[in-house]
Amino acid sequence: MARTKQFEVENVLDAAVGLFWKKGYHATSANDLVEHLGVSRSSLYDTFGDKRNLYLQALHQYRKRIIGRHLYLIETATDLKETLEAIFSLIIEQDIDDFHPRGCMLVNAATEMAAVDEDVAAIVRGNQWDLQKAWEMAIKKAQYQNELRTDINPKSTAAAIYNAIIGMRVALKTEQEQATLDGIIRQTLRLLD
Amino acid sequence: MARTKQFEVENVLDAAVGLFWKKGYHATSANDLVEHLGVSRSSLYDTFGDKRNLYLQALHQYRKRIIGRHLYLIETATDLKETLEAIFSLIIEQDIDDFHPRGCMLVNAATEMAAVDEDVAAIVRGNQWDLQKAWEMAIKKAQYQNELRTDINPKSTAAAIYNAIIGMRVALKTEQEQATLDGIIRQTLRLLD
DNA sequence: TTGATAACGGAACAAACGTTCCATAACCCC
DNA sequence: GGGGTTATGGAACGTTTGTTCCGTTATCAA
Numbered sequence: 494m495a496r497t498k499q500f501e502v503e504n505v506l507d508a509a510v511g512l513f514w515k516k517g518y519h520a521t522s523a524n525d526l527v528e529h530l531g532v533s534r535s536s537l538y539d540t541f542g543d544k545r546n547l548y549l550q551a552l553h554q555y556r557k558r559i560i561g562r563h564l565y566l567i568e569t570a571t572d573l574k575e576t577l578e579a580i581f582s583l584i585i586e587q588d589i590d591d592f593h594p595r596g597c598m599l600v601n602a603a604t605e606m607a608a609v610d611e612d613v614a615a616i617v618r619g620n621q622w623d624l625q626k627a628w629e630m631a632i633k634k635a636q637y638q639n640e641l642r643t644d645i646n647p648k649s650t651a652a653a654i655y656n657a658i659i660g661m662r663v664a665l666k667t668e669q670e671q672a673t674l675d676g677i678i679r680q681t682l683r684l685l686d
Numbered sequence: 687m688a689r690t691k692q693f694e695v696e697n698v699l700d701a702a703v704g705l706f707w708k709k710g711y712h713a714t715s716a717n718d719l720v721e722h723l724g725v726s727r728s729s730l731y732d733t734f735g736d737k738r739n740l741y742l743q744a745l746h747q748y749r750k751r752i753i754g755r756h757l758y759l760i761e762t763a764t765d766l767k768e769t770l771e772a773i774f775s776l777i778i779e780q781d782i783d784d785f786h787p788r789g790c791m792l793v794n795a796a797t798e799m800a801a802v803d804e805d806v807a808a809i810v811r812g813n814q815w816d817l818q819k820a821w822e823m824a825i826k827k828a829q830y831q832n833e834l835r836t837d838i839n840p841k842s843t844a845a846a847i848y849n850a851i852i853g854m855r856v857a858l859k860t861e862q863e864q865a866t867l868d869g870i871i872r873q874t875l876r877l878l879d
Numbered sequence: 880t881t882g883a884t885a886a887c888g889g890a891a892c893a894a895a896c897g898t899t900c901c902a903t904a905a906c907c908c909c
Numbered sequence: 910g911g912g913g914t915t916a917t918g919g920a921a922c923g924t925t926t927g928t929t930c931c932g933t934t935a936t937c938a939a
Binding site for chain 1: 913914915916917918919
């Protein structure tokens with residue numbers, strides 16, 4: 494039998510998410526990782542392979558932890574407009590770390606990596622598909638229960654909602670007036686009128 | 687008198703835009719620049735200072751060239767919905783280079799750099815302000831000319847339109863079904879109904 | 880034609896990069 | 910309490926990074 498690991502893989506992945514989320518892939522160095530994850534260089538490479546692999550696993554972790562909460566909110570929604578507002582609030586709240594905006598790790602990954610890394614692109618696409626489908630289903634359900642006009646197209650409305658959320662996550666990267674954010678939210682909610 | 691430059695600064699900046707747009711700041715190396723701009727290392731540093739400075743100037747160039755066309759379209763618009771559709775088309779068309787998506791250089795800059803580089807953030811914010819103001823003015827003008835309902839809020843609608851366009855530029859980073867893009871466009875146009 | 884100036888090409892720089900290697904330490908089954 | 914196995918710490922690897930330096934070349938006013 495062999496020596497046991499001195500760290501929890503899940504914890505280290507969470508820490509890696511924190512770094513990659515804030516700084517992106519290229520600007521996060523191997524030294525940064527060793528320093529902040531509390532794991533020695535050799536153990537890092539033993540456990541996660543190379544830097545790119547660690548990044549991909551961190552991206553999965555982010556999706557599980559952060560986006561998972563959004564999916565849950567959408568799937569258990571009773572009032573769609575309330576839910577959309579809640580998700581906007583959640584996004585604004587999740588964005589700030591030490592007063593520095595991080596945006597959304599998946600959006601950052603899309604703009605930095607997706608064009609040149611098919612694995613990253615696949616994760617981003619998977620996430621998009623999940624969220625759009627969740628919205629589409631929620632809209633259909635609300636229509637079935639007569640809580641929403643039936644002349645609203647579930648698919649394109651879902652796509653537009655997802656799209657607005659992505660836009661918001663980029664906007665947060667540069668500080669915004671609250672009034673502008675509120676305006677975007679208000680107008681996006683009109684999609685569900 | 688001194689020897690004359692063997693290149694046009696504007697042309698070199700355009701080439702730098704091409705590189706930074708596609709690969710971002712960190713993934714574009716000094717060697718890449720020397721190789722693709724057709725200018726020797728020393729001339730590059732003589733003319734543009736360091737890499738970051740060249741990036742900032744390239745970002746300005748991008749804004750002047752690419753976003754300038756959008757501003758022109760908005761300011762000379764006669765039919766707002768038509769104009770918005772035209773801009774979406776322009777974006778989709780500008781996005782592809784060698785069958786590789788580049789997104790929008792300003793969006794890429796926002797997600798990669800804005801949180802850690804105040805000068806980049808300032809350029810991004812300036813761009814946002816210009817475009818949102820242009821939309822807001824165009825909306826007010828259309829309302830004044832009775833071409834648009836007056837119960838539409840110019841400011842928040844402008845913010846929402848800008849936001850949707852940003853979202854689209856991220857979406858293009860991963861290949862999209864045309865139907866999804868069309869859906870987003872169709873729903874965004876509803877903001878002007 | 881000369882001379883002051885600035886652009887040029889290319890070698891060279893130190894620092895940082897991602898990654899590998901190895902001797903040592905810890906673990907559990909037998 | 911060995912023995913086989915894996916984790917660990919730290920030194921070291923070869924590359925690539927962004928930048929500088931310098932000898933040479935081109936320019937034009939005097």
